Amino acid sequence: MIALSVNLNKIALIRNSRDTTNPDIPRHAQMCIDAGAHGITVHPRPDQRHIRASDCFDLAGMLSVEFNIEGNPMAGPRKSERDGVGDYPGFMELVRAIRPAQCTLVPDGDAQLTSDHGFDLKRDGDTVAPLVEELNSLGIRTSLFMDPIPEQIRLAAQTGADRIELYTESYARAFAAGQDVDTILGQFVRAAEVAAEEGLGVNAGHDLDLNNLPAFAAAVPNLLEVSIGHALTVDAIRMGLAATVAAYQRALGKN
Numbered sequence: 215m216i217a218l219s220v221n222l223n224k225i226a227l228i229r230n231s232r233d234t235t236n237p238d239i240p241r242h243a244q245m246c247i248d249a250g251a252h253g254i255t256v257h258p259r260p261d262q263r264h265i266r267a268s269d270c271f272d273l274a275g276m277l278s279v280e281f282n283i284e285g286n287p288m289a290g291p292r293k294s295e296r297d298g299v300g301d302y303p304g305f306m307e308l309v310r311a312i313r314p315a316q317c318t319l320v321p322d323g324d325a326q327l328t329s330d331h332g333f334d335l336k337r338d339g340d341t342v343a344p345l346v347e348e349l350n351s352l353g354i355r356t357s358l359f360m361d362p363i364p365e366q367i368r369l370a371a372q373t374g375a376d377r378i379e380l381y382t383e384s385y386a387r388a389f390a391a392g393q394d395v396d397t398i399l400g401q402f403v404r405a406a407e408v409a410a411e412e413g414l415g416v417n418a419g420h421d422l423d424l425n426n427l428p429a430f431a432a433a434v435p436n437l438l439e440v441s442i443g444h445a446l447t448v449d450a451i452r453m454g455l456a457a458t459v460a461a462y463q464r465a466l467g468k469n
């Protein structure tokens with residue numbers, strides 16, 4: 215079974231366009247759970263442009279499914295520039311306080327529109343390993359956001375991480391462009407095989423959608439979890455949330 219974790223960033227983005235609690239983040243999470251989602255993912259950033267630190271605490275207080283907090287572990291505290299929005303405490307401070315089931319470490323910079331690369335562990339392995347060790351000691355499963363590069367995935371195992379999350383944008387772009395995706399899918403298959411050889415679990419995410427997900431889920435071995443936000447949120451406008459979650463479950467190979 216491949217778990218579906220729904221990313222709520224885009225729901226928070228809509229909420230943040232007004233000084234309101236509509237849409238309500240915990241309520242939306244509960245609707246996803248009621249519709250069959252196995253987990254909830256959020257990716258707070260220091261500018262709190264979508265999910266805020268306070269949302270993470272609110273979700274931690276109500277979730278009955280896996281809570282996956284993604285983000286840059288090097289991101290420190292940041293004062294909020296908006297009235298009524300608390301300061302960002304820093305990623306590690308946040309997850310130390312919340313202790314989610316899973317932390318996905320992502321090497322994203324503040325200026326990025328969204329996540330756009332995996333870790334370079336040849337360069338950053340010595341920085342990442344102690345953070346992984348601390349998260350492990352807190353009982354938090356740790357996953358590293360990675361490009362499908364075998365050499366890098368072997369280095370991910372050396373940090374002590376439990377899993378990797380394969381960064382799927384290259385596959386999604388090729389699929390959307392109507393290109394022959396066999397070669398690029400082969401890179402993800404190989405990456406997942408290497409992860410298995412190294413004892414790492416495999417998650418995946420970024421720009422997965424109802425069109426590209428079935429082939430990916432069918433081809434990539436040992437896939438444990440996908441986290442999906444942007445496309446799923448857009449599909450829910452058209453199809454309704456419960457029907458959309460069900461459609462993503464079907465795309466993962468479930469009825």
Ligand SMILES: CC(=O)[C@@H](O)[C@H](O)COP(=O)(O)O
Binds near residue numbers: 328329420
């Ligand atoms: C790591 C990853 O691919 C997702 O968390 C993505 O970064 C979602 O963030 P946005 O919703 O801000 O694009």
Ligand SMILES: NCC(=O)COP(=O)(O)O
Binds near residue numbers: 221418441445446
């Ligand atoms: N980890 C990927 C994620 O949570 C969602 O990414 P996207 O579907 O919003 O691109």
